[in-house]
Amino acid sequence: MTGRGFGKEFDGDFEGDFGWDFGGQPGGTVGSAGGAAADEGRGDPFEEALALANSAAPLRVRPGAEGGGAGPTAGRVPYATREAVAANSSATGGSDDIPYTPDDPFSLDDPMAAGNGAARSSRASGPSGSSGRSAARSSGPSRASGNGASRSSRPSRPSAPSAPIGPEDPEAPESPADPPPPPGHGSRPTPVAVPWHTARDIAERAVAGPPEPVTSALGDALGRTLAAPLTALTDLPSFDTSAMDGWAVSGPGPWRLDHPAGASEAGPPPGILAGHAPDRALHDGHAIPIATGARVPSGATAVLRSEHGEVRELSDGGRRLYAPQPAPPGQDIRPRGQECRRGDQLLPVGALVTPAVLGLAAAAGYDELTAYRRPRAEVLVLGDELLDHGLPQEGRIRDALGPMLAPWLHALGVEAAAPRHLADDADILYAAVAESTADVVITTGGTAAGPLDHVHPTLHRLGAEVLVDGVAVRPGHPMLLARLAPHRHLVGLPGNPLAAVSGLVTLAEPLLRRLAARPPAAPYRTPLAAPVHGHPRDTRLVPVAYREDGRHGLMAATLHFHGPAMLRGIAAADALAVVPPGGAERGTELELLELPWSAGASAGWSPGSSTGWTAPGAG
Numbered sequence: 001m002t003g004r005g006f007g008k009e010f011d012g013d014f015e016g017d018f019g020w021d022f023g024g025q026p027g028g029t030v031g032s033a034g035g036a037a038a039d040e041g042r043g044d045p046f047e048e049a050l051a052l053a054n055s056a057a058p059l060r061v062r063p064g065a066e067g068g069g070a071g072p073t074a075g076r077v078p079y080a081t082r083e084a085v086a087a088n089s090s091a092t093g094g095s096d097d098i099p100y101t102p103d104d105p106f107s108l109d110d111p112m113a114a115g116n117g118a119a120r121s122s123r124a125s126g127p128s129g130s131s132g133r134s135a136a137r138s139s140g141p142s143r144a145s146g147n148g149a150s151r152s153s154r155p156s157r158p159s160a161p162s163a164p165i166g167p168e169d170p171e172a173p174e175s176p177a178d179p180p181p182p183p184g185h186g187s188r189p190t191p192v193a194v195p196w197h198t199a200r201d202i203a204e205r206a207v208a209g210p211p212e213p214v215t216s217a218l219g220d221a222l223g224r225t226l227a228a229p230l231t232a233l234t235d236l237p238s239f240d241t242s243a244m245d246g247w248a249v250s251g252p253g254p255w256r257l258d259h260p261a262g263a264s265e266a267g268p269p270p271g272i273l274a275g276h277a278p279d280r281a282l283h284d285g286h287a288i289p290i291a292t293g294a295r296v297p298s299g300a301t302a303v304l305r306s307e308h309g310e311v312r313e314l315s316d317g318g319r320r321l322y323a324p325q326p327a328p329p330g331q332d333i334r335p336r337g338q339e340c341r342r343g344d345q346l347l348p349v350g351a352l353v354t355p356a357v358l359g360l361a362a363a364a365g366y367d368e369l370t371a372y373r374r375p376r377a378e379v380l381v382l383g384d385e386l387l388d389h390g391l392p393q394e395g396r397i398r399d400a401l402g403p404m405l406a407p408w409l410h411a412l413g414v415e416a417a418a419p420r421h422l423a424d425d426a427d428i429l430y431a432a433v434a435e436s437t438a439d440v441v442i443t444t445g446g447t448a449a450g451p452l453d454h455v456h457p458t459l460h461r462l463g464a465e466v467l468v469d470g471v472a473v474r475p476g477h478p479m480l481l482a483r484l485a486p487h488r489h490l491v492g493l494p495g496n497p498l499a500a501v502s503g504l505v506t507l508a509e510p511l512l513r514r515l516a517a518r519p520p521a522a523p524y525r526t527p528l529a530a531p532v533h534g535h536p537r538d539t540r541l542v543p544v545a546y547r548e549d550g551r552h553g554l555m556a557a558t559l560h561f562h563g564p565a566m567l568r569g570i571a572a573a574d575a576l577a578v579v580p581p582g583g584a585e586r587g588t589e590l591e592l593l594e595l596p597w598s599a600g601a602s603a604g605w606s607p608g609s610s611t612g613w614t615a616p617g618a619g
């Protein structure tokens, strides 16, 4: 909302990775790293994506005491000087993605930053969350089961010893980098931020399970999860089927060619076509033309492909089929029940209905599927400063969250009506939340303590139970989760766009996943292409893109422009890296949250296939 102007934000201040230091060139300059990434990008889509994300004027760093060359910081991630930052700001119009600000005591030239890398990396594993989280997908062949996307295994790299990249004690209770926020207009007590993994667990457990299952036409089940096992209603194939165009033959050749019933003298005998039942049995020593997919006549022992046989006319007016090779029994016949028998379980409860599942269900005889209803979300976008079209003007900016959140939710299997823009008015927000029939109300903005931040007071007025009020994550720490009623929740996303993404993946996604009865994504880890700075106490979520490197395999390269107000990094990203407090060194296998479209899990609902739910007041 407008009119704020509070103290410093943490933005990207802890970041120091400019381009990615991939080949281990300690002390390289920021400018050269970023420039190289852009230069190398030509012709390589990955490089181009990175270059696109990182293409603002690169920061220039003087080698020497501040990060390049010899000296106490040699070998560390390069960082910019104040002058460079100022020069870059003026060249680019400013960027949150700078590694150094005058107020930032955790930048690398601060004595506090001279910590112990080994000690930190052992702490960096952080509080482990629910089961399985620590399993490294990168070392396994693929996900065990189901219809999640799997990524092929890749070698993991040992952690490269590297210079410290964070303060010595990431859990120091008092830090000038992280002052308690000043009291807001409501002088609300400062909430206790919960650790990031804990927040996700709370969100997932906030709901007991999915809403009731519904039976719908096949196509409407796309993106939902099966509430009943998919059991074959028929054998597949349901009859012995020819796998090739050619001849059905009986016994060893040569074979006398039968004229199928209805064959005319004028044209080639039609043989048995797909969709037609053979009208008689094939006798030993006989053959009949047959098409791929046609039902094999009883008595047939094999199918001979058309290119493997030769037909010769006989003196008696008949014809004979010769084959240079024998046709062993069963050749090119798909026997009935080869794929499944009637009653076989094809997929269990909880399987995600993907396009392939729709195809399988249709093949197995289904016209309808019973699947869990999609959770319904209503997105309320708060902020008088937001424009829904045109260029920013007179202090007003475009709403970046409305266009992003609905399709993101669709990709998670959620039914989301068109976002509603609400004026900065406490009564309007109260009415909208109170009247919503959605399973989950998602608000954007208004989570902090400013004069127009109405989310907390509204929750109080509604008598909601606040389950999470602040998370130890950057960006996005003011995110919140509340229970409005036993089966209705509200997720409050911060207004800064990348902070909103952070809230979405931290609180909304686990809650909605449970509601949609979707299984959690398999834990996924990939080695970092370059060190990444950490917050002293909080988890960071940093956009990364995969980089396939011939020497090291798949690696995650952090992207620039990951300040809380920026979407440029996430728009070029494959995933968000979960950076533990204190940061991580190059080669560390970090937990990654894949974006729903890059994980291939976006068998989602689209407005065109909607069952027509419309939020009250939407439109």
Ligand SMILES: Nc1nc2c(c(=O)[nH]1)N[C@H]1C(S)=C(S)[C@@H](COP(=O)(O)OP(=O)(O)OC[C@H]3O[C@@H](n4cnc5c(N)ncnc54)[C@H](O)[C@@H]3O)O[C@H]1N2
Pocket: 001, 002, 004, 006, 007, 009, 010, 181, 182, 381, 382, 383, 385, 386, 397, 398, 399, 400, 401, 402, 444, 445, 446, 447, 448, 449, 450, 453, 475, 476, 477, 478, 493, 494, 495, 496, 497, 499, 564
């Ligand atoms: N005194 C303090 N102030 C702030 C703190 C704090 O701890 N103490 N935290 C900061 C952090 S961190 C964040 S994140 C924001 C969260 O603020 P709100 O959730 O109240 O969001 P707003 O104030 O409404 O907006 C923040 C920012 O984002 C822009 N915005 C809002 N909605 C949209 C949208 N749909 N599309 C694009 N941009 C949007 C808005 O114009 C503001 O610039 O609070 C800090 N303050």
Ligand code: MOO
Pocket: 009, 010, 011, 473, 474, 475, 476, 477, 478, 494, 496, 498, 499, 564, 565
């Ligand atoms: O700076 Mo805030 O952390 O964007 O959430």
